[in-house]
Amino acid sequence: MPHIMSSKCELTGKKYLSGNNVSHAKNRTKRRFLPNLQNISFLSDKLGKKIQLKVAASTIRTVEKKGGLDEYLINTSNTKLASTGLKLKKLILSKNN
Numbered sequence: 001m002p003h004i005m006s007s008k009c010e011l012t013g014k015k016y017l018s019g020n021n022v023s024h025a026k027n028r029t030k031r032r033f034l035p036n037l038q039n040i041s042f043l044s045d046k047l048g049k050k051i052q053l054k055v056a057a058s059t060i061r062t063v064e065k066k067g068g069l070d071e072y073l074i075n076t077s078n079t080k081l082a083s084t085g086l087k088l089k090k091l092i093l094s095k096n097n
Contacts, residue, residue, distance in 0.1 A: 007034055009056040011063075011072075013082035042069040044088075046095045051088065 008015040014035045020028040036057040041050040051069065066072040073081070073089040081089060 007037060008082070009035060009037065009059055010053045010082055010084040011055050011088075012059050012080065012085070014056045014059070044069050044092065046070045046092045053084070 006015070016035065017033040019031060019033060021031045022028055037054050038057055038060065039052065039054050040060060041052045042063065043050055045068065055063075063069055063072045066075060069088075070092055073085060073092055076085075076089075078086060078089070
């Protein structure tokens with residue numbers, strides 16, 4: 001049985017939002033708003049390797065704005081990171097010392 005990846009950002013934990021499709025006659029049916037997930041490789045200077053992650057497009061923009069993956073993880077609070085992000089942050093901080 002193949003392993004199905006959840007539609008969740010690996011750095012921020014963003015996942016789907018639920019809402020309604022609303023027709024012209026105001027009929028409402030449930031729907032899901034999915035995050036814009038992209039498979040991307042980030043270069044970590046501290047770890048010296050590429051890290052492939054499935055992240056939201058908004059997260060990619062934020063990482064670039066903050067100056068790269070290492071700076072983003074170090075300067076972001078743990079409450080705003082998903083489990084994969086926390087593991088990477090721990091690795092980077094251990095290499096930093």
